Amino acid sequence: MTIQENKKSTFYKVGRRHFEYRIIPKVNNVWNRTRFPFTKRHFLKWRGVYNINGLKRERLLKDKMPLWWLIGLSLVLFVTPNLSPQLIGVSSIFCIYSSINILWTLIVGTAGIFSFATLAVLGVSGYIAAAANVYMDIPWPYMFLIGAFTGFIFGTILAAPSTRLDGLYYALLTIGIAEICRVFVLQLRVLAPQNGSITKVDSFIPDKYFLQPEGMIIGFYASFLLLLFCLLIWRLINSERLGLLLRTAKNSREDEAFAEAIGIDFRRARLWVFIISSSALGFVGAFYAMYFKSISPTIFSIDQLMILFAMMVIGGIGRAEGAVVGAAIVTFIDKGLIELGPIRIIIIAIIMLVVTIFAREGITGARKQFRIFRLRKSGERRALRTEKNGEVMPEEATEIFDKQEIYYRRFNKRLRDNLKKIITPELIEEHKKNPTGNHSDSLARVLNFFRRADTADKYALKKIKKTNSKNVYQVIAFSGIKTHPPRIVDDKEYSELSEALHAVFILRVNDLLES
Amino acid sequence: MIDLSLLPYALNLAAIYALMAISISMIWSSIGMLNLAHGATFAVSGYAAWNLSIIFKPIILSIFGKTLIAKLLMGFVLISSAMVAGAMFGLIIYLLAFLPIHDKPNYPVRSLIITLAINIATIQILLFMFGARNKGLPKIFGFGKFEIFEIPIRYDQAGTIISTIIILGLMLSWLKFSRMGIEIRAMMQNPEGAAYSGISRRTTAIPVLMITGALAGVSAALLSQTIFVSPTSGSIPLIKGLTIALLGGLGNVPGAMIGAVLIGFLEAIVGSIQQRYVMFSTFIFIIIVLIIRPRGIGGLLDDTRE
Numbered sequence: 001m002t003i004q005e006n007k008k009s010t011f012y013k014v015g016r017r018h019f020e021y022r023i024i025p026k027v028n029n030v031w032n033r034t035r036f037p038f039t040k041r042h043f044l045k046w047r048g049v050y051n052i053n054g055l056k057r058e059r060l061l062k063d064k065m066p067l068w069w070l071i072g073l074s075l076v077l078f079v080t081p082n083l084s085p086q087l088i089g090v091s092s093i094f095c096i097y098s099s100i101n102i103l104w105t106l107i108v109g110t111a112g113i114f115s116f117a118t119l120a121v122l123g124v125s126g127y128i129a130a131a132a133n134v135y136m137d138i139p140w141p142y143m144f145l146i147g148a149f150t151g152f153i154f155g156t157i158l159a160a161p162s163t164r165l166d167g168l169y170y171a172l173l174t175i176g177i178a179e180i181c182r183v184f185v186l187q188l189r190v191l192a193p194q195n196g197s198i199t200k201v202d203s204f205i206p207d208k209y210f211l212q213p214e215g216m217i218i219g220f221y222a223s224f225l226l227l228l229f230c231l232l233i234w235r236l237i238n239s240e241r242l243g244l245l246l247r248t249a250k251n252s253r254e255d256e257a258f259a260e261a262i263g264i265d266f267r268r269a270r271l272w273v274f275i276i277s278s279s280a281l282g283f284v285g286a287f288y289a290m291y292f293k294s295i296s297p298t299i300f301s302i303d304q305l306m307i308l309f310a311m312m313v314i315g316g317i318g319r320a321e322g323a324v325v326g327a328a329i330v331t332f333i334d335k336g337l338i339e340l341g342p343i344r345i346i347i348i349a350i351i352m353l354v355v356t357i358f359a360r361e362g363i364t365g366a367r368k369q370f371r372i373f374r375l376r377k378s379g380e381r382r383a384l385r386t387e388k389n390g391e392v393m394p395e396e397a398t399e400i401f402d403k404q405e406i407y408y409r410r411f412n413k414r415l416r417d418n419l420k421k422i423i424t425p426e427l428i429e430e431h432k433k434n435p436t437g438n439h440s441d442s443l444a445r446v447l448n449f450f451r452r453a454d455t456a457d458k459y460a461l462k463k464i465k466k467t468n469s470k471n472v473y474q475v476i477a478f479s480g481i482k483t484h485p486p487r488i489v490d491d492k493e494y495s496e497l498s499e500a501l502h503a504v505f506i507l508r509v510n511d512l513l514e515s
Numbered sequence: 516m517i518d519l520s521l522l523p524y525a526l527n528l529a530a531i532y533a534l535m536a537i538s539i540s541m542i543w544s545s546i547g548m549l550n551l552a553h554g555a556t557f558a559v560s561g562y563a564a565w566n567l568s569i570i571f572k573p574i575i576l577s578i579f580g581k582t583l584i585a586k587l588l589m590g591f592v593l594i595s596s597a598m599v600a601g602a603m604f605g606l607i608i609y610l611l612a613f614l615p616i617h618d619k620p621n622y623p624v625r626s627l628i629i630t631l632a633i634n635i636a637t638i639q640i641l642l643f644m645f646g647a648r649n650k651g652l653p654k655i656f657g658f659g660k661f662e663i664f665e666i667p668i669r670y671d672q673a674g675t676i677i678s679t680i681i682i683l684g685l686m687l688s689w690l691k692f693s694r695m696g697i698e699i700r701a702m703m704q705n706p707e708g709a710a711y712s713g714i715s716r717r718t719t720a721i722p723v724l725m726i727t728g729a730l731a732g733v734s735a736a737l738l739s740q741t742i743f744v745s746p747t748s749g750s751i752p753l754i755k756g757l758t759i760a761l762l763g764g765l766g767n768v769p770g771a772m773i774g775a776v777l778i779g780f781l782e783a784i785v786g787s788i789q790q791r792y793v794m795f796s797t798f799i800f801i802i803i804v805l806i807i808r809p810r811g812i813g814g815l816l817d818d819t820r821e
Contacts, residue, residue: 165809168549172761173805176798183795302750306635313628342639349636356628357615 023059088216094331095223099230101323109318111273117174123299125150125282126289130198140202143286151282159274182300197296316362435501456480473500523668529779530679534734535756536771538727544703544766552630554753555637556604560732561744563600597732605728641746649743671740770813
């Protein structure tokens with residue numbers, strides 16, 4: 001009989017524990033974690049925990065993102081050299097765009113400055129570095145320095161109004177600056193014969209290999225190194241002190257006020273992030289000019305900016321992985337499927353639209369959003385199939401540390417269910433006749449339950465002396481909180497004590513039936 | 516001495532910019548969306564007017580010949596078709612960029628991104644369907660010019676200025692006196708208060724987006740008297756409208772009008788010297804204004820409200 005019953009009932013997996021992979025270490029093993037040289041940081045975020053059931057030792061990986069980064073980056077690194085030259089080119093451009101996007105994410109996400117001058121900084125530094133190389137014969141390794149320095153100067157100039165202007169106004173200002181740069185470059189008389197572009201820039205790709213398979217491979221490795229460099233900058237800014245300071249003042253005006261109150265100069269931190277990222281963008285600008293061996297005014301155009309913005313949006317604004325994933329998708333469609341013609345821009349726009357309608361934070365935020373959605377749905381389904389009534393649900397039970405509490409609430413619920421059954425009009429009539437003494441068994445049970453309740457759930461009687469020396473009673477309820485006086489339940493006054501006692505009984509019965 | 520013949524040209528530009536800027540400003544302040552698909556609305560209604568004019572031109576010519584009635588009818592067909600197309604496109608924007616996400620987190624940025632995507636996709640689809648060649652709309656106001664106080668004014672300039680004044684006047688009085696207009700203004704002034712007095716954001720957004728779409732249609736039909744219809748014809752008016760809306764202080768109709776007149780004159784003057792520096796000078800001007808007044812010309816109101 002019992003076996004059959006077991007077969008009928010369905011068991012639901014509850015809690016989130018079965019989603020987590022845990023390593024069970026050997027008992028006497030001394031646990032060593034390797035550290036980055038010269039720092040106290042570990043490679044992976046391992047945490048030693050004890051399983052609540054049985055207190056077994058377990059090892060838990062709290063943050064799995066580094067593993068995903070390792071898999072993704074090594075895929076790019078090892079797959080690309082085996083591809084066709086055209087796809088190697090696409091992969092290199094992906095690396096360059098990801099680098100730009102990561103630096104832009106630092107400005108938009110970490111610093112929270114809505115700047116569209118990314119490509120303007122990049123272009124100006126690229127132009128100056130390329131001009132230094134072509135017209136002043138400065139060898140190419142110095143171009144990086146010149147680019148970074150230009151980015152630093154330009155970033156400092158751009159950062160000045162960012163604290164003064166509101167988000168949208170600053171975005172407009174930066175778009176305007178990009179346009180001004182484009183017009184300025186186009187009207188330079190020196191560059192007029194080449195339509196504003198600088199060509200024949202010297203670079204790390206030797207001239208005889210340029211646009212050859214060997215040159216493509218060199219270009220790819222260089223841009224991969226650039227990507228790693230930008231990820232390092234991301235890590236150093238976003239996850240270290242500056243990022244920590246800025247995270248305090250990230251979300252709203254109130255957060256900013258709070259940060260200010262505890263002594264964080266978040267404006268200064270924002271400026272620093274902006275200036276550092278701009279310098280790095282200048283570095284990337286020099287790289288860009290070298291990689292293509294030329295630089296043209298299209299880098300300042302709004303279309304180019306929109307493609308980069310689409311990457312950030314599709315991946316998810318404010319995350320490094322979003323910048324890289326978005327760059328991978330958009331670069332593949334834009335540069336890899338070039339035979340599709342203008343349709344590919346439509347495809348990018350439609351992806352952008354769909355992602356933005358359905359995902360709150362781009363593709364990389366979809367997982368978190370899905371988890372929240374799943375939790376809500378499972379809660380809704382559970383609410384449909386169970387009746388809670390004060391009892392602890394299995395999902396809640398995993399969160400409550402004191403298991404005694406769970407059993408007490410379950411007991412209490414069942415007790416109340418039983419008491420509700422024995423409350424009848426006859427029982428109430430019996431109490432009305434004789435509130436104080438000699439109760440029947442069922443009435444005694446109900447009254448016992450009432451006596452055990454918390455103070456906050458109880459009522460009392462207040463005796464009021466009237467002028468004609470006759471006592472009346474009023475029902476009051478305790479607040480249950482110290483120093484908070486009891487409140488008067490209603491304005492009824494009872495002249496007999498037994499009447500008042502019965503009124504309290506009726507109130508308690510009502511509370512019980514409603515619970 | 517500034518050439519006085521610049522005056523009608525400047526007013527012409529100012530009229531079109533005012534139409535765009537006021538729509539963008541209105542959408543922003545009432546439903547909190549920065550509508551970057553406004554340029555697409557502009558282009559789509561231009562193409563709708565062009566298509567319908569091709570269909571109706573022979574019919575009207577065969578019935579009325581070359582009379583004044585035919586001209587008026589042609590103008591009516593052009594403007595009304597552009598308005599209807601603009602309003603329909605506004606409805607599409609409502610369905611894609613407002614309805615699914617208006618109560619979701621991060622709505623302002625997401626709606627901006629969606630409208631941007633709509634803009635890009637529409638421009639490419641128009642390119643795909645009609646090709647990159649410019650299309651000329653039939654001239655409603657005809658060719659020729661007349662003189663007032665020795666200032667020569669072309670018919671299309673005069674027509675644009677006058678019809679813009681009429682349409683804006685109609686729309687502003689509709690906003691001022693009609694029930695729906697009062698609802699929209701309530702949302703522009705205080706969205707929360709409007710919600711408490713039972714004005715639904717979801718239903719009020721429909722007329723807002725349709726009316727502003729129709730305005731974009733009108734400005735497309737009017738501007739196409741001067742320039743041609745092309746897939747990207749909306750992007751310059753969009754950028755101008757956006758910058759002027761920001762210059763005037765977002766959500767501020769008088770500010771947008773002042774901004775439009777200022778930028779119109781600036782462009783007319785700079786354009787008469789060297790066409791290439793128009794954008795350049797506009798942005799420099801806007802940057803200077805923004806540095807002096809970080810919330811635009813009419814932005815003081817926002818500060819005091821907060």
